[in-house]
Amino acid sequence: MTERGDGQAGAAGGPSRHVPVLLGEVCAALDVKRGGLFVDGTFGAGGYTRAIIDAHPKNSVIAIDRDPNAIAAGEALVARLKRRLILVPGRFGDLDAVVSAQGFDTVEGVVLDIGVSSMQLDEAARGFSFRHDGPLDMRMEQSGPSAADFVNDASEAELADIFYHYGEERRARAVARSIIEVRRRSRIETTRQLADLVASIIRQEPNGVHPATRVFQGLRIAVNDELGELVRALHAAEQVLSPGGRLVVVTFHSLEDRIVKQFFATRTGRVSAGSRHMPSVAQAEPSFEAITRGPIAPTDQETARNPRARSAKLRAAARTSAPAQEHMDALTMLAELPRTADKRGGQR
Incomplete structure (x- = not known):
């Protein structure tokens, strides 16, 4: 996760919200x-x-x-x-x-x-993070296919590939299979819907990251190439x-x-x-x-x-x-x- 802002004022301008990494x-x-x-x-x-x-x-x-x-x-x-x-x-x-x-x-x-x-992570409407409920979007350019389009339209095989290779999620096939079953009844449109679905399949380890972390990472990478x-x-x-x-x-x-x-x-x-x-x-x-x-x-x-x-x-x-x-x-x-x-x- 990147920090691309500047937390201090300088010759180039006033303060902004974030601190750039390294x-x-x-x-x-x-x-x-x-x-x-x-x-x-x-x-x-x-x-x-x-x-x-x-x-x-x-x-x-x-x-x-x-x-x-x-x-x-x-x-x-x-x-x-x-x-x-x-x-x-x-x-x-x-x-x-x-x-x-x-x-x-x-x-x-x-x-x-x-x-x-x-800034993208902290804005719920952008749909990058499962910490805030919002539309399942993730598009940096705010144009083209969204994360919701991928989740609801891609095949089970393609979703499993995205989660496994881009998200490094070991249970990618199980998550993809569950998505297919859920979307037969209704579309998956929000970050909370997807995060809850993943959390129902993958158990969170003590002191570990949220179960949906790797799935969201893989999906974001795919959406934005x-x-x-x-x-x-x-x-x-x-x-x-x-x-x-x-x-x-x-x-x-x-x-x-x-x-x-x-x-x-x-x-x-x-x-x-x-x-x-x-x-x-x-x-x-x-x-x-x-x-x-x-x-x-x-x-x-x-x-x-x-x-x-x-x-x-x-x-x-x-x-x-x-x-x-x-x-x-x-x-x-x-x-x-x-x-x-x-x-x-x-x-x-």
Whole structure:
């Protein structure tokens, strides 16, 4: 779960509702004190953007967000900062096209904070959280198929795949089967309906997470194609970063982190781009140099202040002068939904 706001006033503007995760570590990895143009691929409430602009008088930011609410809320900051902030509605998977459309060829840094923001989680009408009853929506862009559409229209096999592969829910098949039985009588339209249904099947462990946590995660990822967007964003950042430019990614669960880890491993030359599905290829010249050796996690003090930061991991690398590499089919496969729910022999 991400925190994309800024809890303190600064040169870039006044206070907002949330505290961005790993803010100091993100700024250090981006090397924001050197000055230049940066991309904040997940603007949210502007926490990273404000810190970047505050760090150097010549810093400017192209900020992107797919949530119309975030764009609307950021307009006052755009007006205050004038030419130092360009706020663009869109997906960070298209960040190279966004940068080009604004008249720039390269940038000095890109930061991506993956997942859902606190503002989205805390607003019942958005339907991201089972903590508040609301419509089963989960759409970041507030357009296209909703979570309710997935739950009520997808096959049992597809639902089981979503919950198992994206949510890492071991009882995915049982949950999917129960959904099919319930929706024969009436549609499942609210977050409480789905959460209660899951809780009737999965027993909550002592001190464990709510039984619906993994089901909601998988559904949200599917609705917003979050892993596919992450893969596209990593490739896009590789295209636009200048030599020495920094790519910093903050993830919040193992599926995201695995993709980022694999991308950096291949781009820094630590592993081949080949896979069991593709023969190994000649090793390309590394297009990135590692900044972090393994992930950076929040301190105990940060997680005490902000429990939603507890699962965050930061990875970062600096762009070399080597050409951008081709898209990796093996990396794309990590973001795709395997079609295994209808195969026999699996225990879920």
